[in-house]
Amino acid sequence: MKKNEIFQTYEQCILNTYTRMPVIFVKGKGMMLEDLSGKKYLDFFPGWGVNSVGHCHPKVMAAVRDQIGKLIHIPNNLYHPAQAQCAREIIRTSFAGKVFFCNSGAEACEAAIKFARAYGQKKRFEIITMKNSFHGRTLGALTATGQTKYQDGFAPLPEGFKTVPFNDLQAVAEALTEKTIAVILELVQGEGGINIASKDYIQGLRKLCDEKDILLFFDEVQTGIGRTGEMYAFKHYNVRPDGMMLAKALGGGLPIGALVIQSGIADTFKPGMHASTFGGSPLVCKAALGVFKAIYSQKMLQNTKKMGKFILRELSLLKEKYAIIRDVRGLGLMIGVELSVPGQAIVQSCFEKGLLINCTHQNVLRLMPALNVTEKQAKKAIAILDKAFCELGGGAS
Numbered sequence: 001m002k003k004n005e006i007f008q009t010y011e012q013c014i015l016n017t018y019t020r021m022p023v024i025f026v027k028g029k030g031m032m033l034e035d036l037s038g039k040k041y042l043d044f045f046p047g048w049g050v051n052s053v054g055h056c057h058p059k060v061m062a063a064v065r066d067q068i069g070k071l072i073h074i075p076n077n078l079y080h081p082a083q084a085q086c087a088r089e090i091i092r093t094s095f096a097g098k099v100f101f102c103n104s105g106a107e108a109c110e111a112a113i114k115f116a117r118a119y120g121q122k123k124r125f126e127i128i129t130m131k132n133s134f135h136g137r138t139l140g141a142l143t144a145t146g147q148t149k150y151q152d153g154f155a156p157l158p159e160g161f162k163t164v165p166f167n168d169l170q171a172v173a174e175a176l177t178e179k180t181i182a183v184i185l186e187l188v189q190g191e192g193g194i195n196i197a198s199k200d201y202i203q204g205l206r207k208l209c210d211e212k213d214i215l216l217f218f219d220e221v222q223t224g225i226g227r228t229g230e231m232y233a234f235k236h237y238n239v240r241p242d243g244m245m246l247a248k249a250l251g252g253g254l255p256i257g258a259l260v261i262q263s264g265i266a267d268t269f270k271p272g273m274h275a276s277t278f279g280g281s282p283l284v285c286k287a288a289l290g291v292f293k294a295i296y297s298q299k300m301l302q303n304t305k306k307m308g309k310f311i312l313r314e315l316s317l318l319k320e321k322y323a324i325i326r327d328v329r330g331l332g333l334m335i336g337v338e339l340s341v342p343g344q345a346i347v348q349s350c351f352e353k354g355l356l357i358n359c360t361h362q363n364v365l366r367l368m369p370a371l372n373v374t375e376k377q378a379k380k381a382i383a384i385l386d387k388a389f390c391e392l393g394g395g396a397s
């Protein structure tokens with residue numbers, strides 16, 4: 001298919017739910033993407049954080065190639081070694097508990113919502129979530145999402161959700177009722193603009209939830225699997241959740257999601273209460289094992305900490321140079337640059353110069369390079385950003 005035929009076919013045959021950039025990518029390797037015409041791009045936003053170990057990492061490719069010739073799928077009323085190994089690795093790196101496998105972040109959040117309701121035994125069912133959060137697009141996850149722009153037009157939404165301001169412990173305490181069963185939040189809000197939860201807040205939430213026997217869920221769909229420099233962001237807080245949701249980077253590009261539930265309560269779910277046809281298939285579990293191997297073999301957590309600091313420092317220098325940069329913040333390689341103006345023009349300018357970044361919440365540029373990004377690649381990205389700011393008249397401050 002030629003370029004224009006592809007564009008036309010999308011228009012004719014694919015539901016119009018996305019705003020797409022007019023580019024067709026055909027190859028990826030590490031931090032690089034190549035389009036149909038052979039132009040190369042430095043990818044500082046690999047699939048919303050899906051390709052955290054880089055595109056087509058050799059460890060992921062090897063695992064998938066090995067499995068695909070043996071067995072791709074078996075249903076979940078049977079056993080497979082890869083699912084056992086994958087669950088064990090998630091538990092080993094997080095906390096004592098049990099895993100439910102599904103196919104996406106939204107499904108992991110749905111599983112958490114159902115788990116909370118099951119735990120509430122019909123007496124308690126209210127779930128508290130945060131303003132500017134993001135938990136996915138299915139109806140339950142959408143209702144948990146504290147941004148009305150995603151919900152508009154889809155009423156009636158499921159009952160039993162309350163949204164309170166982020167990083168405000170008092171607001172949670174005031175929203176509690178005798179029907180509250182769970183609190184769900186991201187430790188670093190991704191779509192909401194890279195808002196980092198404070199340590200006091202998270203430790204306070206843990207204490208509050210413990211006192212009232214309320215479940216505390218961390219949605220680590222974006223922060224998990226090394227993104228913040230720890231395997232899971234909760235490790236920065238010295239606090240353990242009752243449940244954790246994973247997806248995005250877990251499968252290295254293959255669709256896998258997971259809900260991890262702490263041991264003491266894991267058996268709330270009994271046979272028949274929840275299910276997924278594809279969840280945790282041999283193929284995706286093998287891919288996830290490949291992702292873990294990739295992270296260990298290249299010491300990516302250390303690199304994420306180091307390069308996260310480096311990029312933040314470089315961006316702070318840009319902040320001194322350009323008045324439109326209001327704030328620079330991040331944890332590991334989950335980095336936001338808040339502007340005083342909409343950020344789409346900067347994203348567009350970077351794109352033309354061969355750098356892929358994202359803009360969320362209108363005015364927050366988001367950078368999430370692969371966890372093995374090098375200093376050279378980071379410098380190149382910063383130089384392109386610098387040029388984009390310069391050209392778009394950011395103005396010296």
Ligand SMILES: *Cc1c(COP(=O)(O)O)cnc(C)c1O
Pocket residue numbers: 048103104105106107109134135136137186190191219220221222223247248
């Ligand atoms: C992306 C995301 C989701 C939804 O994941 P999907 O795989 O798109 O359903 C949920 N929670 C967070 C924090 C996310 O970043």
